[in-house]
Amino acid sequence: EIVLTQSPGTQSLSPGERATLSCRASQTILNNYLAWYQQRPGRAPRLLIYGASTRATDVPVRFSGSGSATDFTLTITKLEPEDFAVYYCQQYGTAPYSFGQGTRLEIK
């Protein structure tokens, strides 16, 4: 089973700042099948990025994904108030699929 480790656990930033979230895999992710999701309180997760770097439909351009193999990054430039939420990475290349434990982005 591929284990995904996200860091940091919590990041405290101000609106307008840049956020950099990390996701590290215990082994190479097949075809870079790595996705990022945003989850706001009481809501279902929302797909942001798939294939490590492709934005999903209607996702603002301030969200970008990068990385390959075992190291991946989600970057959010110029944080908006609605971006403060929990973010998860997920690998869907090898079953059992797995999620990281999440990074909470909170307002400083």
Place this chain on the structure above:
Amino acid sequence: QAQLVESGGGSVKPGGSLRLSCEASGFTFSDFFISWVRQAPGKGLEWVSYISKTGSVTFYADSVKGRFSVSRDNVKNSLYLEMTNLRADDSGVYYCAREPTFPAGLDVWGRGTTVTVSS
């Protein structure tokens, strides 16, 4: 508009069983793989199971293997999760989510249904 709606959640005693359903609308259900994902109260997301477009291929997390069974009825546009021998740590919100044929993550999610396992 593509939509998934889960149902069937509720309270059950340890060792009991539940059957969750997920009804799809607004898209061609048989064109998509489907996963179940759960979230314990105050915890992160946990992938539970996957089923292929025809239902011929299924995968499960180790934590539920042998106790949960996923199936689908493409005529009824519905997905099912049969859960047996339930434990307290199976409690949480259960989401169904679709995955396009070209692997592109889980792009449409339901709102979830809550399962509580407690004596």
